[in-house]
Amino acid sequence: MSAAVELVGITKRFGAVRANDGIDLAVQPGEVHAVVGENGAGKSTLMSILYGLHQPDAGQVLRAGVPVRLRSPADAIAHGLGMVHQRLRLFPGLSVAENVVIGAEPVRRGVLDRAAAHRAVAELAGRHGLGVDPAARMVGDLPVGVRQRVEILKALYRRAEVLILDEPTAVLTPGEAAGLFRMVRELAGGGVSVLLVTHKLEEVLAASDRVTVLRGGRVTGRFDTAATSVDELVGAMIGRSLGGVRQARPQPAEASLASVEGGVRRPYLLEVRDLHVRDRDGVAAVAGVSFGVRAGEIVGLAGVTGSGQRELVEALTGLRRTDSGAVLLDGSPIGGGRERHVAYVPGDRTGRATAPGMSLADNLLMGEQRGLRLRPGRVRRRAATLVERFSIRASSVRAPIAQLSGGNAQKAVLARELSRDTPVLVAEEPTQGVDVGAQEQIHALLAEARDAGRAVLLQSSELSELRALADRVLVMFEGRLVAELPVAEATDERLGTAMTGAAQLDEASGGAARGLVGPGGVASDSVGPGGAAGSSVVPHGAARREASG
Structure with a gap:
């Protein structure tokens, strides 16, 4: 049987950086396939290529064994691919049915046929056990778990046979997450292939059939979920075990x-x-x-x-x-x-915790300017001390903090706050x-x-x-x-x-x-x-x- 979707030799460069380097990945019909890796491992780039948001420099995508060219999300949708992004892309002022059918509306006499839209969405929600009321007004007033189901309905309405879920439980309660995974298993049982992109390894073990691990833009591990463990996945992700x-x-x-x-x-x-x-x-x-x-x-x-x-x-x-x-x-x-x-590590790293356009050294100094003679050499020496103490990986303390990886930028914020008395x-x-x-x-x-x-x-x-x-x-x-x-x-x-x-x-x-x-x-x-x-x-x-x- 041909894979539902297959990526062969996918390579993508951004300047001198190889985000994807000859990646092979095959997802079978009715399979839940997890893709995991550190920040910068290439997961987002690979999913963006699969959904037509980026074009590969080399390699190809096969759909049911046939090579396809995905130049845009519209191409991906036309080939039976759907994606639910971490940040949901809904219109909060529209109803459930309106959000689901938008762009592919049933029309009657040139206008939206609301009754037909409600019937189609109700039938689809019932068939997949999604428990969503198509007549619900103002999607923005619904709980986040329900809004996520609306996003999934949007993809299924467009006949998605391969569904990409990007960090789907980031804002869900444990009960909502459990409900999502029950639904994912039901979709897989009905023949839908699911690509689960997540950093929560417990979810990988709970919900997937197979796992592909990326590190540095390359595949470093392929596992049958039933035969692997968190420690084995971590080893493939970062090249060592966690001390805990x-x-x-x-x-x-x-x-x-x-x-x-x-x-x-x-x-x-x-x-x-x-x-x-x-x-x-x-x-x-x-x-x-x-x-x-x-x-x-x-x-x-x-x-x-x-x-x-x-x-x-x-x-x-x-x-x-x-x-x-x-x-x-x-x-x-x-x-x-x-x-x-009170030292404070804000949740909004780029909007509140750092000034992205300023240097790492200047960001490490924020809040401590009072009483300091701001000589550039002194600022840089202080920053170098914190970089070494907190194991921050950066090309230079003069580089903009926006150039650091998410983890290193967050360690810089912690270094600044923890160095305060x-x-x-x-x-x-x-x-x-x-x-x-x-x-x-x-x-x-x-x-x-x-x-x-x-x-x-x-x-x-x-x-x-x-x-x-x-x-x-x-x-x-x-x-x-x-x-x-x-x-x-x-x-x-x-x-x-x-x-x-x-x-x-x-x-x-x-x-x-x-x-x-x-x-x-x-x-x-x-x-x-x-x-x-x-x-x-x-x-x-x-x-x-x-x-x-």
Whole structure:
């Protein structure tokens, strides 16, 4: 049987850089094929070639055994290829049906036939079990997981037989991610071939049949998923095994020692009391939040996008005014000049954390200009010291920071913030968009900050990151802290339950919702085992073995 799609000898250069160097990749009908690799490994370029966004310098693409020329996404669509990008490309003011059919609308008497569009989308959604209402108005008001299904419907409506999913779970809750993978398996069972591009290796093992690993623009490994492991994939990706970051606290018994000395509970170094903050539209985004972080502790902050985490972080770092409440450092309110006490790693690396057009040396100096005689030689020497200390790979400290890889640019931000003498560190999505090798190094830097006695607040959408580093995990929902879990009990099911507000609903209905954070910011017990049913990801190979056995 011919491969559904095959890339043969694909080479693509950008100036002197070979982004793809003779890559061969074949995807079979009904197969979920993962493509993984570090940042800069060539994944995005390869998928862009397959979707007609770039033209290869050498090699060819075969569709069902026949060579095809893909000069644009329109060509790719015409040949049965579809792509769901990490940043969804929908019109927020249009309905589900309008978004799905746009550009290929059924018409009647020269105008959109809305009834026909609704029927076509409803039939397609029902056939693939996507659970989307075609009549839903304003796609922008739908949860992100539903919007992603609309993107998939767009591709299927255009008869996609090969579907490329680019980092599909980047903004999904654990329950939504599990639902996505169930849907992917159903699509594959119906004959659709799926290319899964992700940096989350646990997802690769859970959802794919085969894996192709890229490094430096070349294929460094091909694996049957059922016969491989995370360690083997990492070895092919970066050429070595990961050392791993030790758990923030040995658990569970010794975890309490992080906050108790001599039988007396240690006070909070950073404390937030009944904080109220509005978003840019004047709507309450943080509503009565209270919590604390002790010296030598990492506290994780989880929640679906838009739950108030960003506004909370901005209030703590002095970037947003508070309506009421207090932020205290070692028992005393922090007033102006909060940057002297709180180091901040923003989630927006290019828009807020760095000035892309400025040199690496100048970026490393930001926030430390006061009191320094800004002699170029002194600035460069200071930068060279930080580059060596934090293992930042750069051609020169004079080079624009935009020329660094994502991981090295992020290490530069951490180097700048950690080199400051501040007792508190707030890190917002510190490993977003960086590869597994850089993630390991960034995790080690955060652990070092904790071990040096800093109070660290870690806001991350990566639940595995929170479990690897945090002592406790706080969960936000609709501007409130709804749960606090010791890391030993912070499973996907329990975190997912809290992130979707299920714990609040349980409490409102009279249930004993454990782990809810009360008005004073003190949690009761951890969330009980009544997590969201079916939210765990079932290994793909295991599901097939059960079905066949």
